[in-house]
Amino acid sequence: MRVLVCDDEQLARDRLKRLVDKIENAEVVAEAGNGREAIIEAQSCKPDVVLMDIRMPEMDGMEAAEHLSKMDNPPALIFCTAYDEHALQAFRVHAVDYLLKPVNAADLTAALNKAKTLNRIQLAEISGEVSEDKPRRRGHISARTHRGLELVPVNCVRYFLADQKYVTVCFSEGEVLIDETLKELEAEFGDQFVRIHRNALVALNFIEGMEMATAGHHQVRLRGVDERLTVSRRHVAGLRRVLQNL
Structure with a gap:
């Protein structure tokens, strides 16, 4: 069993690696200090399981898990957490x-x-x-491309443009397609983007x-x-108000 260890604390990673080394037929093939690094490592080393911390800088474990679930062959996930009993109930449910x-x-050993997969x-x-x-909000948008799972920082996105069943994400490095809806994106990032057309959200x-x-x-x-x-007629007045407050 190939294991990737992700935790922002080196001592925690070292402890997990020592524990895995003692388990028969299990080996640590990579480690990462945050969720973004875990995604990069997972695509290169193809682990069977990721031991994922939750609270980490740059990208937390919950967001990283969501992105990892979009891989062609996503790894199994085991969260490592110090959450209290109330939060743990959600994991159990x-x-x-x-x-x-x-x-x-x-x-x-039992968890492995x-x-x-989730x-x-x-x-x-x-x-x-x-x-x-x-509510949590992602810091990155992920898209499956010919390069694998590509991460796009939300603060680099210029606009989201819907076309039939896909949404084009235009960002500083180019464009990618995702299978999310504008409605979902607007609900999550409504304070960062404004709708200018039924098929377009632009970054403020x-x-x-x-x-x-x-x-x-x-x-x-x-x-x-x-x-x-293009700004549709029904969104002109709203956009004008937004621009006045920028």
Whole structure:
């Protein structure tokens, strides 16, 4: 069994590696200090199981797990946590494997023996329930491309553009397609993006202005984007109010 260990504390990673080394037919093939590193390592070393800390800088374990679930062959996930009893109940309800810190050998062995992959619905539900104050929000958008699972920082996204069943994500390095809906993206990132059309959300931080186009139509200018995006008539007034408050 190939194991990837992800924890932002080196001492915690070292402890888990020592425990795994003592388990027959299990080996640590990679380690990571945060969720983003775990995704990169998982794509290169193809682990069977990821031992995932939850509270980590840059990208936490819940977000990393959601992205990992989109891989062609996602690894099984075991969360390592110091959460209290109330939060742990959420893990149990959704049948999510977890280990309480400090992890002991017997619990780790049992968890590895029954480790399983988790779907995105499970992960979304558990994520909402263990949030301490406000709902979690991703820091990255993930897309399956010919390069594998590609991570796009949300603060680099210029706009989301819907076209039939996919959404195009335009960001500083290019474009990728995702299978999420604008409604879902607007609900999650509504304070960072504004709807300008039934098929488009644009990033507030990249808006340079709105201008009149031909035949009375309006367009929006975005920093770093050559093309102009159409603003539907029903969204002109709302966008104008937003721009006044920027």
